[in-house]
Amino acid sequence: MHFPEDAPSLEVSQARLEQPGLVEGVPAHGRVGGTGWALRNPCFWRAVLGLHNLHRHGPHTAKRRIRRILVHSEFKSETFENDVAVFELSSAVQSSLHIQPICLPPAPLQPQLENGSDCYVSGWGRTAEKGKISPVLKEARVEILPPSLCNSSEGYAGLMDHRVLCAGAWAGGTDTCQGDSGGPLVCYHPDRYYLIGIASFGVGCGRPKYPGIYVRLSQYRTWIKTKLKLTSRTPKPTSTTLTLLLTVAHTVLTQTF
Numbered sequence: 001m002h003f004p005e006d007a008p009s010l011e012v013s014q015a016r017l018e019q020p021g022l023v024e025g026v027p028a029h030g031r032v033g034g035t036g037w038a039l040r041n042p043c044f045w046r047a048v049l050g051l052h053n054l055h056r057h058g059p060h061t062a063k064r065r066i067r068r069i070l071v072h073s074e075f076k077s078e079t080f081e082n083d084v085a086v087f088e089l090s091s092a093v094q095s096s097l098h099i100q101p102i103c104l105p106p107a108p109l110q111p112q113l114e115n116g117s118d119c120y121v122s123g124w125g126r127t128a129e130k131g132k133i134s135p136v137l138k139e140a141r142v143e144i145l146p147p148s149l150c151n152s153s154e155g156y157a158g159l160m161d162h163r164v165l166c167a168g169a170w171a172g173g174t175d176t177c178q179g180d181s182g183g184p185l186v187c188y189h190p191d192r193y194y195l196i197g198i199a200s201f202g203v204g205c206g207r208p209k210y211p212g213i214y215v216r217l218s219q220y221r222t223w224i225k226t227k228l229k230l231t232s233r234t235p236k237p238t239s240t241t242l243t244l245l246l247t248v249a250h251t252v253l254t255q256t257f
């Protein structure tokens with residue numbers, strides 16, 4: 001999480017996917033060994049929910065193995081198109097003050113949220129473009145920027161399409177960074193936060209005219225519902241489901257009961 005200056009740590013928790021056996025402090029992100037097979041192999045991952053400090057798991061954290069990974073069939077690693085997957089946990093996780101699902105917004109509310117300014121990103125990524133990762137969860141407030149601005153010749157120059165959102169600050173400063181990919185973009189509407197995007201890619205961290213690019217979840221509602229129905233047909237229908245980007249791992253989307 002890149003900031004123009006030091007920012008406070010979150011007092012809440014988040015879910016994260018890890019690769020057991022990695023050196024402590026090295027974030028589990030990016031391509032696993034550069035192979036699609038390893039990235040899609042459930043044995044390479046575990047989920048840690050209710051996590052705040054990477055180096056100190058509290059009594060409220062829960063660890064689960066991954067049962068299976070459902071990658072979008074049209075994901076393109078070269079362009080990050082359709083950069084989304086569903087991870088099914090091996091067993092259910094009990095909700096608590098530290099572990100709760102986050103809602104997808106109802107369709108009528110989506111346009112309002114996608115043009116909002118009361119939105120937030122969070123993660124354990126680098127605090128500067130070439131800086132160190134944060135051992136504790138950080139958050140930053142961002143604004144959803146118009147696609148016409150982000151996609152202009154001054155910015156991403158046509159690289160964006162209707163399946164992504166652009167969020168941050170046009171002047172630079174606040175942004176997601178390496179290690180934040182896969183993290184949530186949430187927006188507040190009276191009494192509730194909604195998940196509207198997932199951190200996907202960008203140019204550097206906090207650079208002017210290059211805000212972060214996020215998967216626009218409103219474009220994947222049908223796909224997500226289809227995959228959640230598929231996971232509910234498993235022998236243990238109470239299993240919890242995570243969604244996250246292929247490029248990393250730490251955002252809870254929903255739970256099936």
